[in-house]
Amino acid sequence: MKGRHTELVSVYVPSGYNINEMKTLIANEQGTAVNIKSKSTRKNVMTALERVGQKLKQYNQTPKNGLIIFCGNVSEREGIPDINMWELEPPEPISMRLYRCDQTFIVEPLQDMTREKEIYGMVTLDTQDAAIAVLRGKKIDLKKHLTSLVPGKTGKGGQSAARFGRVRQGLILTFKKDIGVLATKTFEEEKDLIGIIIGGPGPLKEDFAEGDYLSEAMKKKILGVKDIGYAGVDGLRELLLRSQDVLSQSGVVREKKILGRFFELLRKETGLASYGYIEVKKALEKGAVDTLILSEQVPLNFFEIKCNSCDYTDQKISSKKLSKMPCPKCSANTTITESDFFDAMENIAEQTSTKFEIVSSETQEGAQFLQLGGIGAILRYKLE
Numbered sequence: 001m002k003g004r005h006t007e008l009v010s011v012y013v014p015s016g017y018n019i020n021e022m023k024t025l026i027a028n029e030q031g032t033a034v035n036i037k038s039k040s041t042r043k044n045v046m047t048a049l050e051r052v053g054q055k056l057k058q059y060n061q062t063p064k065n066g067l068i069i070f071c072g073n074v075s076e077r078e079g080i081p082d083i084n085m086w087e088l089e090p091p092e093p094i095s096m097r098l099y100r101c102d103q104t105f106i107v108e109p110l111q112d113m114t115r116e117k118e119i120y121g122m123v124t125l126d127t128q129d130a131a132i133a134v135l136r137g138k139k140i141d142l143k144k145h146l147t148s149l150v151p152g153k154t155g156k157g158g159q160s161a162a163r164f165g166r167v168r169q170g171l172i173l174t175f176k177k178d179i180g181v182l183a184t185k186t187f188e189e190e191k192d193l194i195g196i197i198i199g200g201p202g203p204l205k206e207d208f209a210e211g212d213y214l215s216e217a218m219k220k221k222i223l224g225v226k227d228i229g230y231a232g233v234d235g236l237r238e239l240l241l242r243s244q245d246v247l248s249q250s251g252v253v254r255e256k257k258i259l260g261r262f263f264e265l266l267r268k269e270t271g272l273a274s275y276g277y278i279e280v281k282k283a284l285e286k287g288a289v290d291t292l293i294l295s296e297q298v299p300l301n302f303f304e305i306k307c308n309s310c311d312y313t314d315q316k317i318s319s320k321k322l323s324k325m326p327c328p329k330c331s332a333n334t335t336i337t338e339s340d341f342f343d344a345m346e347n348i349a350e351q352t353s354t355k356f357e358i359v360s361s362e363t364q365e366g367a368q369f370l371q372l373g374g375i376g377a378i379l380r381y382k383l384e
Contacts (some may be wrong), residue, residue, distance in 0.1 A: 001074045003103050007044040008072035009152055010106040011052055012098035015066040019059050025099060026053045044073040044081055045101060051085050066094040070105045079129055094314040118251050121187040121196035121221070126178055126204055127172055129232035130184045134190060138252040140236050140361040143186045147232075148175040176204070180213025195223035197246060199239035202229045223247075258357055259365035261291060262378055271382035277317055280377045284348055288379050294345060295366065295374030302344035304337045317341065 001008070013022050028094035030049045036042035048071040059212060068088050075082035092113045100106050120135040132144040150171045151164075187193055196218060198209050209225045226242040228235050244253050274283050277300075283289045303322045305314045309332035316322065322336050342358065349356045361370045367378060 001105060003072055003074065004076075004105050005041045005044075005073075006101055007041050007048065007053055007169065008102055008105050009045070009048045009070070010071040010076070010100045010102070010282040011067075011071075012094055012096055012106075012109065013062050013067040013069075014095050014097050015062065015064065015093035016352075017062050017066070017097060019056060019062045019067070021233060022097070022099075023053065023056045023183055026056060029099065040079065042082065047081070048085075051083065063089040065090050066108065068126060069093070070317065080269065087155050101239045107280065115303070118194065118384055119190050119192045120223075120247065121183065121190070121218075122236055122239055123179065123183055123196065123198045123208070123218060124228065124233075124235035125176075125200045125208060126202050126231035127175070127200075130175070130179045131232045131236055132179070132186050133236050134186070134205060135240065135247075135252065136302045138255055139362050140240065142233060142236070144182050145233055146175070146179060146182070148172075150175060151336055160265045168279070172204070174266040176208050176211065179208065183213075183253075184215045186220050187221070188215070193221065195221045195246070197224050197226065197243045198222060199226040199235055199242065201227070201235075208365075217356065239294050248298055252363060255357075255359045256363055256365055256377075259292065259359060259363075259369055263368070263376060273376065274379060274383075275372050275376040277373070277375050280346075281376050283377055283383060284354065285353060287351065287352045288381055288383055289349070289354045289377045290380045291357060291361060291378040292345065292349045293357045293369070293376045293378070294342060295361055295370045296358050297361045297370050298341065300341045302339045302341045304339065306335050306337075308333050310337060356375055 004285060006209045011022065011026070011154065013019060026049055026314060030046060030053065031048060031095060033045045036045060040068045052069050052071050066089070068090055071085040072083065073081045074084050094109060096109060098106060107336065118137050122131075122133040122135055122140065124131045127150045128148055130146040130148075131142060134141045134143060146169065151168060153168070187196065198205050205225050209222055224243055224246040226239055227242065228238040228242055230238060240247075240252065247253050262273050266275070274280050280289070280292070284292065299319050301319070301321070303318065305316065305325070307313070307327040307330065310327060310330045312329045314328050321338070324336065325334055327334050346356050357371060359366050361367045
């Protein structure tokens, strides 16, 4: 989100920090905010700080991993304030203390915590073509595509054949050096790089892996060299398929195994695989779900509906916003609360000790799963 002015407050309370000191800091900042020249900005900042201060008063001590609060005017219309606040305990302990009032919320520390930590380098090459990519979780991120000036093996015969061969070998050497420099630079920028896999249709891949083309640090990260039918961009997916043995712990292989099991149970009509929100929800309510699977591309929202007069409650999912609706029992007005679909489903899964998996649509299995609706489950037992 972006504020119209510098009126978005970000507060980070580090793990183990005395929360009373942060309460004092916010109180002091409220006193300083009266000096802001713009009347509307001053009012919005002071309101935001007051709400942050009130929220901090609800805590006797800092949560285990620390505390993060975002608060400010996120209205898109000048002169009509819309002060919103979000509080959360981060997924990992934070060590930084921060107070910032800016035009944007400070989210970089959170982004760093939630980045994909399963990262592998990929290189495919032959004498004509090369590709350098990063496998980030389940997605192949192409970084560089190179083509060489190396001529084919056929040259002039006679006395020029030896010279032609030397020229060709020189161009191949230059090409390998160029690949090595670019690959080293690319992979060194990935601080969470686990390893590197190399593939190609000919012997050049072994020469590259064994030679001094990558830096020493990157050479030590080579996990495997695979024989594949194509080099360049076309070879990246084949290299991924051929490297499942060395990527057995990576997200993409784990995802393929989960979906492979789901589709096998579905194909054999065992009754141990279910798909579609209604069927999966029924299985969840009966505690029959072992693994809940959602596609990250599911375009749904989760709504809780509560009657303002009687005891009627309900839950609905929809790709559109739900407007106000009368209670089907007593026709009174209802209150509709929207939640993040994935958070809501994960909370339901936690109540029955169900494993929860979000899969991409990048793989063939993931795309097929999305075509089924993107909601499925592997069951503990067959439902009657």
